[in-house]
Amino acid sequence: MSAALSSRQKQLTAKADAAAWNRQLAGALPWARAVLISEAEAGARAFLAAVPHLLRRMDPAVFVAELRHRLLVPEAAEDMWCPECDGIMDCHSLHAGVCIAGGERTQRHNAVRNLLCSWADRAGLQPERERPGLLLPQRPGEVGLERRRPADVYLPSFQGSPTALDVAVTACQRMETLTEAGRHAGAAAAAYARTKESHLDTAQICAAQGVKFQPMVLESTGTWEPGASRVLWNIARAAAAREGSQAALLHSQLLQELCVAARSHRGRAVLRRRAALGTDCTNQVLRAAEPLLFWLYGHVLHSTAILFSQRAGTGHSLGELLLLRATVILARDTLKLQQQWAEYSQQKAEMGVEDAAQATSTTVEAVQALGPSSNTSAAPEMQLDVEQHLTQLLQRELGHA
Numbered sequence: 366m367s368a369a370l371s372s373r374q375k376q377l378t379a380k381a382d383a384a385a386w387n388r389q390l391a392g393a394l395p396w397a398r399a400v401l402i403s404e405a406e407a408g409a410r411a412f413l414a415a416v417p418h419l420l421r422r423m424d425p426a427v428f429v430a431e432l433r434h435r436l437l438v439p440e441a442a443e444d445m446w447c448p449e450c451d452g453i454m455d456c457h458s459l460h461a462g463v464c465i466a467g468g469e470r471t472q473r474h475n476a477v478r479n480l481l482c483s484w485a486d487r488a489g490l491q492p493e494r495e496r497p498g499l500l501l502p503q504r505p506g507e508v509g510l511e512r513r514r515p516a517d518v519y520l521p522s523f524q525g526s527p528t529a530l531d532v533a534v535t536a537c538q539r540m541e542t543l544t545e546a547g548r549h550a551g552a553a554a555a556a557y558a559r560t561k562e563s564h565l566d567t568a569q570i571c572a573a574q575g576v577k578f579q580p581m582v583l584e585s586t587g588t589w590e591p592g593a594s595r596v597l598w599n600i601a602r603a604a605a606a607r608e609g610s611q612a613a614l615l616h617s618q619l620l621q622e623l624c625v626a627a628r629s630h631r632g633r634a635v636l637r638r639r640a641a642l643g644t645d646c647t648n649q650v651l652r653a654a655e656p657l658l659f660w661l662y663g664h665v666l667h668s669t670a671i672l673f674s675q676r677a678g679t680g681h682s683l684g685e686l687l688l689l690r691a692t693v694i695l696a697r698d699t700l701k702l703q704q705q706w707a708e709y710s711q712q713k714a715e716m717g718v719e720d721a722a723q724a725t726s727t728t729v730e731a732v733q734a735l736g737p738s739s740n741t742s743a744a745p746e747m748q749l750d751v752e753q754h755l756t757q758l759l760q761r762e763l764g765h766a
């Protein structure tokens with residue numbers, strides 16, 4: 366008691382947080398523990414702090430799907446068959462992150478690879494994507510070596526040697542590494558990186574030819590394997606030195622872009638499968654929670670905008686502008702999503718999957734479930750208001766009002 370009284374409030378809050386976190390971990394099932402630990406890492410939470418702009422922008426529906434994953438909110442009442450691969454689509458949609466069908470895995474891999482390549486370019490590392498003929502036969506008997514492409518991104522000189530970066534995404538709930546993943550963050554990614562090195566002796570063959578083989582493995586949450594994390598830091602530092610910027614700032618931007626890319630593809634894979642199964646929004650709890658999640662999204666945007674304006678030293682108006690801009694994007698996207706949903710229901714009705722009356726009611730319900738800003742008739746007006754307000758603010762900023 367006396368110890369508690371002599372502590373500062375900040376320390377007490379930190380202790381209470383740690384105790385609650387440990388209690389949550391202790392009470393969780395093995396797969397949930399692995400997900401929670403992976404979600405708590407810097408790379409996985411980066412999407413929450415991303416200002417929605419260019420490569421750091423997420424579709425609202427995808428953002429909500431990722432929040433559900435993070436909060437372990439189930440998406441359906443029971444497990445079903447995956448419409449793409451006939452695997453089991455669990456009620457938390459963890460399967461969507463590892464499903465081999467549907468093409469999302471390849472798209473995600475390529476998105477992460479391209480981002481790494483563009484950042485390496487920014488850092489002046491002269492990257493080369495999918496460089497052919499990196500490995501040459503060393504003896505007459507060695508065939509097929511020249512056809513192998515161990516480098517998703519090849520760096521001619523990185524920390525003193527030519528380096529082959531090999532990108533891969535794995536899931537923290539994989540059975541082989543579940544126990545370890547429930548103890549240490551990034552354990553699944555680390556195990557997969559070792560597999561990558563030993564597969565067909567890739568690391569050894571590269572080393573024999575003077576090339577460093579560097580697996581760049583991340584989990585579908587955005588958590589990176591420790592070795593890959595160090596590479597990301599070095600790329601950010603090199604880019605900062607070249608641009609005269611802060612390394613920590615560029616590193617957090619890099620993590621945010623990578624996290625948004627990885628999670629957007631996972632979120633989209635979930636939404637696609639749920640739409641095909643027709644189970645989207647069937648859960649009453651979820652329907653009730655969706656407006657709250659959208660509100661949370663707005664809240665995150667607002668905090669980020671204020672933080673940004675304070676950092677930039679421009680007072681609140683820039684933060685306000687950013688927030689308003691985000692609201693316009695959100696309203697526009699929600700509208701687009703509603704239209705897509707209506708078209709989808711219409712197509713289903715035409716194909717005779719469900720009758721038109723039911724399709725219409727599903728559409729209305731789905732629209733309602735999308736949250737307070739999603740009223741079909743109100744959205745364009747709201748968008749107009751916000752656009753007007755934005756223009757006025759801009760004029761005031763520029764001294765034209």
Ligand SMILES: [Zn+2]
Pocket residue numbers: 447448449450451452460464465466
């Ligand atoms: Zn599947």
